[in-house]
Amino acid sequence: MSLPLQGVRILDLSRYLPGPFCTQILADFGAEVIKVEDPRGGDLGRHLAPVIVDQSARFYTVNRNKKSITLDLKKEEGQAVFKKLVMNTDVVVDQFRPGVMDKMGLGYEELRKISEKIIYCAITGYGLTGPLRDVAGHDLNYLSLAGITGLTGTFQGMPAMCATQIADIAGGTLYAVIAILLALASREKTGKGQLCDIAMLDGSVSLLAYTLGEWSGWGRLPDRGDDVLTGGYAFYNIYETKDGKYVSLGAIEDKFWADFCKKIGREEYIKTQWDKSKQDLIIADIRKIMLEKTRDEWVEFFANSDICFTPILTMDEMCEHPQVMARKMIYKLQNVRGSGREVVTPGIPVKLSATPGEAKLTFPELGENNKEILQAAGYSAVDIEELKKKQII
Structure with missing residues (x-):
C-alpha cells in the first residue's frame, strides 16, 4: 500500500x-x-x-x-x-x-x-x-x-x-x-x-480563538479560573471525590446540565445554569455532593447518563483505558x-x-x-x- x-x-x-x-x-x-x-x-x-x-x-x-x-x-x-x-x-x-x-x-x-x-x-x-x-x-x-x-x-x-x-x-x-x-x-x-x-x-x-471571542463579547478581559470554560461555572468544572481523586463535568448544553441536576437531586439548579451570581453557591454544594462517593463510583453512577462526565485519569490509567486502546x-x-x-x-x-x-x-x-x-x-x-x-x- x-x-x-x-x-x-x-x-x-x-x-x-x-x-x-x-x-x-x-x-x-x-x-x-x-x-x-x-x-x-x-x-x-x-x-x-x-x-x-x-x-x-x-x-x-x-x-x-x-x-x-x-x-x-x-x-x-x-x-x-x-x-x-x-x-x-x-x-x-x-x-x-x-x-x-x-x-x-x-x-x-x-x-x-x-x-x-x-x-x-x-x-x-x-x-x-x-x-x-x-x-x-x-x-x-x-x-x-x-x-x-x-x-x-x-x-x-x-x-x-x-x-x-x-x-x-x-x-x-x-x-x-x-x-x-x-x-x-x-x-x-x-x-x-x-x-x-x-x-x-x-x-x-x-489557540486563543474562542477566548478572544469571549473577551470581545463580554467587553472585559477574561478572569483566570472564573469564566465559562475555566472554572467559574458549575456546569463546566472539576470536582474532588471521596477517595481524593477527581472527576470532570462538561455539561454546557442545557439538556446535559438538566440531566446532571436531576440525577444528583438538585433540579432547582437547572434554571440558574448561567446565573453568574449563583455559581459560588452551586459549585460549593456540588463539591459536597461529589465527596459522598469515590471517583469510580461516580463514573458508575453516571454510566448511562449522556452528560459529558468523565474521570480525571493518571497517565498509567489513560494508557489502559478501553477507548485509548481501541484507537491504538x-x-x-x-x-x-x-x-x-x-x-x-x-x-x-x-x-x-x-x-x-x-x-x-x-x-x-x-x-x-x-x-x-x-x-x-x-x-x-x-x-x-x-x-x-x-x-x-
Missing part, C-alpha cells in the same frame, strides 16, 4: 521536541525522514533525562521511523555535502535561531538556488521577523507572552504551568506539519517550493536497549481510511545511515572514508 507521503524526502535538522515530532508525523505517513545530526553527540534530545542506558527515553517518543546521518555543518566540506543532499530533497526542517543557517550559507535563499522545488520549514520561537526574532525562549515563555499562562490556574491563585508543551506541540509541531503539507500541495500546482515561517508564539496566540493511541517498547525497561510512546492520531499511517517502531542510532545516504548521493566508499577521517561525518 502506498502511503500519502511516500517519495517525499525530508532533511531534518531539528532537535528536542517541536521539529522531531513534526517529522515523525510525516514519517508515519510515508515520508523518508533523514535526521542530520552533529557528529559530536547528535540531536541534543538523545541525551535529555531520563536516560535509559545511554539514550533519552524521550527520544523514542518523537523519532520513530527515521534515518540518521552525521554531518558537521560548520565546516565547508560538511556544507557542501548538505547542499548535494538538497538536490534530491523535498523538505528541509530547521529549528535553529533565525540567521544560523544563513551564516553557514545554508539558508532558504541559498538552497532555493540549488533547487527551486525545495520547501524550507523554519520552526522558531518568535518567527523570522519582529523585535523578538533573535531572543531565546522555551514553551513557558511563548505561552506567557501569548496570554495563555496568565489565564491558566484557579481563581485568585497564581498562574499555573501547563502539564504538556502546548506552544512546542500545537504552536510548533502541528502548524509545521500543516505548513509543509500546504507547501507540498502548492508545489503540485506551481512546481516551486517556498519558505514556511513557523513561530511557536504565533501558534500559541492562534499508545505503543509500548519492551526491554529498551536491553535494560528491561519499557518506553511508552504515542500512537498515530490521524486516522485515514484508505492510506492509514504506519508507526514502524524503529529508531536510528547516531549516523546509522551515513553510508547508505551518501552513496545514494554519489559518494564513493573512498569519499565516505575520507569524510570520516576529516570528522565531517
Whole structure:
C-alpha cells in the first residue's frame, strides 16, 4: 500500500521536541525522514533525562521511523555535502535561531538556488521577523507572552504551568506539519517550493480563538479560573471525590446540565445554569455532593447518563483505558536497549481510511545511515572514508 507521503524526502535538522515530532508525523505517513545530526553527540534530545542506558527515553517518543546521518555543518566540506543532499530533497526542517543557517550559507535563499522545488520549514520561537526574532525562549515563555499562562490556574491563585508543551506541540509541531503539507500541495500546482515561517508564539496566540471571542463579547478581559470554560461555572468544572481523586463535568448544553441536576437531586439548579451570581453557591454544594462517593463510583453512577462526565485519569490509567486502546493511541517498547525497561510512546492520531499511517517502531542510532545516504548521493566508499577521517561525518 502506498502511503500519502511516500517519495517525499525530508532533511531534518531539528532537535528536542517541536521539529522531531513534526517529522515523525510525516514519517508515519510515508515520508523518508533523514535526521542530520552533529557528529559530536547528535540531536541534543538523545541525551535529555531520563536516560535509559545511554539514550533519552524521550527520544523514542518523537523519532520513530527515521534515518540518521552525521554531518558537521560548520565546516565547508560538511556544507557542501548538505547542499548535494538538497538536490534530491523535498523538505528541509530547521529549528535553529533565525540567521544560523544563513551564516553557514545554508539558508532558504541559498538552497532555493540549488533547487527551486525545495520547501524550507523554519520552526522558531518568535518567527523570522519582529523585535523578538533573535531572543531565546522555551514553551513557558511563548505561552506567557501569548496570554495563555496568565489565564491558566484557579481563581485568585497564581498562574499555573501547563502539564504538556502546548506552544512546542500545537504552536510548533502541528502548524509545521500543516505548513509543509500546504507547501507540498502548492508545489503540485506551481512546481516551486517556498519558505514556511513557523513561530511557536504565533501558534500559541492562534489557540486563543474562542477566548478572544469571549473577551470581545463580554467587553472585559477574561478572569483566570472564573469564566465559562475555566472554572467559574458549575456546569463546566472539576470536582474532588471521596477517595481524593477527581472527576470532570462538561455539561454546557442545557439538556446535559438538566440531566446532571436531576440525577444528583438538585433540579432547582437547572434554571440558574448561567446565573453568574449563583455559581459560588452551586459549585460549593456540588463539591459536597461529589465527596459522598469515590471517583469510580461516580463514573458508575453516571454510566448511562449522556452528560459529558468523565474521570480525571493518571497517565498509567489513560494508557489502559478501553477507548485509548481501541484507537491504538499508545505503543509500548519492551526491554529498551536491553535494560528491561519499557518506553511508552504515542500512537498515530490521524486516522485515514484508505492510506492509514504506519508507526514502524524503529529508531536510528547516531549516523546509522551515513553510508547508505551518501552513496545514494554519489559518494564513493573512498569519499565516505575520507569524510570520516576529516570528522565531517
